[in-house]
Amino acid sequence: MSEIKLHDKVFEPYITKERIQASIEALAQKITEDYKDKKPLFIVVLNGAFMFASDLLKVLKFDLEVCFIKVSSYHGTRSTGEVTEIIGLSKNIENRPIIIVEDIIDTGNTIETLVNTLKPKAPSSIKIASMLLKPEAYKKDITIDYAALEIENKFVVGYGLDYDELGRNINALYKLKA
Secondary structure, three states: OOOEEEOOEEEEEEEOHHHHHHHHHHHHHHHHHHHOOOOOEEEEEEOOOHHHHHHHHHHOOOOOEEEEEEEEEEEOOEEEEEEEEEEOOOOOOOOOEEEEEEEEEOOOHHHHHHHHHHHHHOOOEEEEEEEEEOOOOOOOOOOOOEEEEEOOOOOEEEOOEOEOOEOOOOOOEEEEOO
16 A cells, blocks of 8 residues: 545555455444344445445345435535535335444534434434544544444545545545645
8 A cells, every 4th residue: 555646635544455344344243233133224324435335234144224315514624514415315214223324423413413314203223333433523422333443533535435526436544644
């Protein structure tokens, strides 16, 4: 793994694809233990979570359903602090166990908005599964039930995460070079 340049920024290697895959498999075991008899609905947050969701769902060993929503709170390398729903939920979630699948949780603004939007629709439960969690940046009271990896509060790209739409297709994680 060597440095990469996306637009005007240089990123250095951070987490290998092998470490990502191992963490996803370990996370899948935990989710399987908790949901093997429940047939949950996985709500995948696009665009960033598509690679994580794909790899996670392939190794889960129980019946499940999947739908996709799209929200955005980033511009460049900074969170705007405002969440904009772009594509909404198309399934009835009443009395269903829900698992929201996120790429990364940093400030928690997006996850808070999603949970507050879903709660009035009366699911039986809402759990959060994220590939990455930045504990140092997370400021909300919502429990993050499943996190594949905890990372430092650095801007990262790759494995679905982007910098102004570039870098999503990289199969490892890179952090912004200081």
